[in-house]
Amino acid sequence: MEKPRTKAEVEALLASKDASIARRLDTLKSEVGSAGHSVKKVLRHPLLAAGATLAGGLAVGRLLGGKRRRKAKEPAESTLARDFYEIVAKDAERLMRRGLAPRDALREALRARAPLVLDGGANEAPGLLRSLVSSAGRMFISIALHNAMESAVAKFMGETGDADAEGERATKAP
Numbered sequence: 431m432e433k434p435r436t437k438a439e440v441e442a443l444l445a446s447k448d449a450s451i452a453r454r455l456d457t458l459k460s461e462v463g464s465a466g467h468s469v470k471k472v473l474r475h476p477l478l479a480a481g482a483t484l485a486g487g488l489a490v491g492r493l494l495g496g497k498r499r500r501k502a503k504e505p506a507e508s509t510l511a512r513d514f515y516e517i518v519a520k521d522a523e524r525l526m527r528r529g530l531a532p533r534d535a536l537r538e539a540l541r542a543r544a545p546l547v548l549d550g551g552a553n554e555a556p557g558l559l560r561s562l563v564s565s566a567g568r569m570f571i572s573i574a575l576h577n578a579m580e581s582a583v584a585k586f587m588g589e590t591g592d593a594d595a596e597g598e599r600a601t602k603a604p
Contacts, residue, residue: 482579490576493571510546511546514546518543
């Protein structure tokens with residue numbers, strides 16, 4: 431069982447809590463002031479901010495694999511499968527013209543052909559280590575690119591100090 435606290439202990443505890451709250455409030459004011467300063471810069475140069483955001487998004491998307499799909503050469507398996515399906519469809523059409531029902535014609539066309547077996551091993555997922563290294567590399571590149579973009583925008587907008595120093599100046603100014 432805890433002994434009751436004295437008045438001095440309670441006052442000391444309240445004073446330490448008050449100081450802790452005051453520090454947190456000062457930090458919060460600094461962060462809000464810094465954010466307000468950044469918003470003002472964006473409002474002064476909206477096209478620059480939009481362009482930098484767009485360029486950064488495109489660059490990160492490109493690095494993380496968001497490439498447009500290009501028509502590449504089809505793998506031999508997909509070409510083989512497509513050709514097989516076309517031959518079976520033509521055979522089924524021919525059988526339907528002879529009077530067979532579509533379902534029966536398709537069954538007969540498939541029965542007349544050797545089965546098509548495709549090896550799915552060519553599209554196996556990479557191993558865990560390769561996936562982790564690849565993800566870590568992409569993350570490192572995107573962070574580096576983000577920092578480079580921030581630095582370039584800051585230099586272009588004429589900023590020389592870091593964001594924390596600016597935030598402190600913004601909160602100290604009346």
